[in-house]
Amino acid sequence: MAARRGRTQAVFYRDKRGKEPVDDFLEELLKLQPLAAAKIDDAIEEHLNGRDPRDPPPEFPATSQIEGELRELRVRFARTRYRVLYQRSRNLMVLLHAFEKNTGAVSASDRQKAERRMADFRARMDERPRQRPRAAGRDAPPGSRGT
Amino acid sequence: MASTLHNPVGRSAVEAAKGRAERSQPYRDARAEYERIRALKEISPIAAHLRERRFELGLTQEEVAQAASTSHSAISRLEKGTHIPQLPTLQRIAAVLDEELLVCFQRTVDGEVEREFAAVA
Numbered sequence: 622m623a624a625r626r627g628r629t630q631a632v633f634y635r636d637k638r639g640k641e642p643v644d645d646f647l648e649e650l651l652k653l654q655p656l657a658a659a660k661i662d663d664a665i666e667e668h669l670n671g672r673d674p675r676d677p678p679p680e681f682p683a684t685s686q687i688e689g690e691l692r693e694l695r696v697r698f699a700r701t702r703y704r705v706l707y708q709r710s711r712n713l714m715v716l717l718h719a720f721e722k723n724t725g726a727v728s729a730s731d732r733q734k735a736e737r738r739m740a741d742f743r744a745r746m747d748e749r750p751r752q753r754p755r756a757a758g759r760d761a762p763p764g765s766r767g768t
Numbered sequence: 769m770a771s772t773l774h775n776p777v778g779r780s781a782v783e784a785a786k787g788r789a790e791r792s793q794p795y796r797d798a799r800a801e802y803e804r805i806r807a808l809k810e811i812s813p814i815a816a817h818l819r820e821r822r823f824e825l826g827l828t829q830e831e832v833a834q835a836a837s838t839s840h841s842a843i844s845r846l847e848k849g850t851h852i853p854q855l856p857t858l859q860r861i862a863a864v865l866d867e868e869l870l871v872c873f874q875r876t877v878d879g880e881v882e883r884e885f886a887a888v889a
Contacts, residue, residue: 635775742776
């Protein structure tokens with residue numbers, strides 16, 4: 622389902638090399654366990670897409686707080702538990718890190734990986750140039766009209 | 769202008785999922801099954817839970833029925849949400865699915881909800 626205007630939309634975090642780690646994880650899982658990949662995608666669509674950004678986060682056990690604004694989407698497939706760490710940025714649900722959970726709590730290294738990616742996401746969003754529309758024709762500054 | 773690669777906002781999850789559905793039949797079938805399970809949840813959360821669990825463990829209705837000493841039709845009706853079996857049968861089905869059946873007693877005391885779980889012996 623396409624996200625409606627003003628509603629949340631789940632998107633993959635993309636690093637500087639153009640890699641999308643959560644999508645890469647899902648593609649690998651698709652080769653080994655396509656049903657589990659389907660369940661994770663289903664949970665992303667059900668719980669993270671199409672929400673009012675002002676609403677509180679999806680309730681436990683669908684999601685839970687990791688630290689601050691960082692949350693985890695909790696998915697169980699048969700006897701395996703998966704986690705997708707994400708954070709909201711305006712109406713975007715940024716999917717930062719996905720993994721199979723084998724320990725009791727989310728490890729510090731998994732949490733830090735997600736935090737580093739979110740910090741990078743924010744920094745690069747802030748540095749993206751916001752160019753004003755170029756003046757053309759009569760409004761263009763003298764010397765830029767090619768005359 | 770920033771290049772596409774420089775943009776930290778990657779593809780939408782919905783778009784990526786569509787690509788996976790186009791490439792994998794098992795994935796496509798599973799998405800359809802999860803959609804049915806979600807609809808079933810509206811009618812009977814118990815039925816939806818058991819159907820989802822059976823599906824993920826790769827068991828047929830017949831296999832669950834045999835292992836839980838019940839009939840195939842009982843499992844079929846259960847998974848349609850039209851009939852919930854009695855507790856001992858439900859307990860056997862849960863055990864086949866590697867789960868334990870608990871009953872939750874709930875009461876409201878001074879406006880506060882209290883819940884107590886008990887195993888079905």
